[in-house]
Amino acid sequence: DIYYWECKGYTPLFPRILGHEASGIVESVGEGVNDLKPGDHVLPIFTGECKECRHCLSEESNNMCELLRINCDRGVMLADGKTRFSINGKPIYHFVGTSTFSQYTVVHVGQVAKISPTAPLDKVCPISCGICTGFGATVNVAKPKKGQTVAVFGLGAVGLAAAEGARVCGASRIIAVDVNPRRFEEAKRFGITEFVNPKDYDKPVQEVIVEMTG
Numbered sequence: 072d073i074y075y076w077e078c079k080g081y082t083p084l085f086p087r088i089l090g091h092e093a094s095g096i097v098e099s100v101g102e103g104v105n106d107l108k109p110g111d112h113v114l115p116i117f118t119g120e121c122k123e124c125r126h127c128l129s130e131e132s133n134n135m136c137e138l139l140r141i142n143c144d145r146g147v148m149l150a151d152g153k154t155r156f157s158i159n160g161k162p163i164y165h166f167v168g169t170s171t172f173s174q175y176t177v178v179h180v181g182q183v184a185k186i187s188p189t190a191p192l193d194k195v196c197p198i199s200c201g202i203c204t205g206f207g208a209t210v211n212v213a214k215p216k217k218g219q220t221v222a223v224f225g226l227g228a229v230g231l232a233a234a235e236g237a238r239v240c241g242a243s244r245i246i247a248v249d250v251n252p253r254r255f256e257e258a259k260r261f262g263i264t265e266f267v268n269p270k271d272y273d274k275p276v277q278e279v280i281v282e283m284t285g
């Protein structure tokens with residue numbers, strides 16, 4: 072969000088409400104929405120699924136929905152090309168279809184995922200991006216086989232989730248690469264078995280990993 076706030080990599084569009092991770096409760100639904108009802112607990116997701124296009128129907132590319140794939144330049148709703156936010160009659164634009172830095176937001180029905188009402192909303196919000204991104208990258212894309220070795224670069228939310236995915240897949244060695252050694256102990260809980268700090272070596276870290284693993 073800071074990246075887009077600083078207008079890096081996309082066309083500036085202000086004023087807009089940023090934010091892409093959240094959890095919440097549906098307050099109302101629009102015409103034609105049958106999958107959700109007021110009171111449902113949901114996670115907004117910025118890479119939505121219309122569930123009808125060729126990508127949504129494919130196991131290989133269902134994160135590339137032709138209607139709702141991520142678009143950082145669009146600041147309006149798809150149905151009518153207008154915003155749902157305003158102040159003093161002037162429009163405030165949306166961000167990646169979620170705009171979660173707000174007490175209330177309005178999203179396309181394909182950009183929310185229904186979750187269990189027993190899930191604590193203050194803890195599940197990272198699942199709407201960071202956790203599923205890292206876990207999915209390992210389980211759905213890298214697909215390590217049991218006993219193989221995996222290296223994870225960076226032990227933030229995405230990296231820890233990637234490590235957890237490798238653990239679930241049965242990887243025997245999960246090597247963490249991070250410049251902050253204080254993250255290692257916590258990372259062990261997510262399956263990390265070894266830690267490499269690039270600052271400790273005078274050669275590229277990939278060469279270090281090759282020497283460790285053959």
